[in-house]
Amino acid sequence: MTTAASSNLRFERTNPVKEEQEYIDSITEDVRWLGANWEDRLFFGSDYFGQMYEWAIQLNQGRQGLRLRPERRPGGVMRGSLTAPGKESPYRNRSAEETWICSSG
Numbered sequence: 001m002t003t004a005a006s007s008n009l010r011f012e013r014t015n016p017v018k019e020e021q022e023y024i025d026s027i028t029e030d031v032r033w034l035g036a037n038w039e040d041r042l043f044f045g046s047d048y049f050g051q052m053y054e055w056a057i058q059l060n061q062g063r064q065g066l067r068l069r070p071e072r073r074p075g076g077v078m079r080g081s082l083t084a085p086g087k088e089s090p091y092r093n094r095s096a097e098e099t100w101i102c103s104s105g
Helices: 021-033 045-061 096-103
Strands: 009-011 042-044
Touching: 009 021, 042 045
Parallel strands: 009 042
Antiparallel strands: none
């Protein structure tokens, strides 16, 4: 991989405190073997958790966040098909406050 552009290596859904170092080392070794060089730009999704949490609050308060959905039912009854529309989630019109209370546990 020859490129003049700089790049980052980011591990998504990983927390370096909980991951085995062997797992991280194995992936970084393989990516270096492919020719990548991220220099000192190694990141983990958990590095951004605080910021992502704040964004989730803002999205939810602005009614742009994802709504909790009921468990998927047999046959995909809620999501519909190519020939039949899906059913609206009973949680779709839930208030931002109620959604936040439910999703924050």
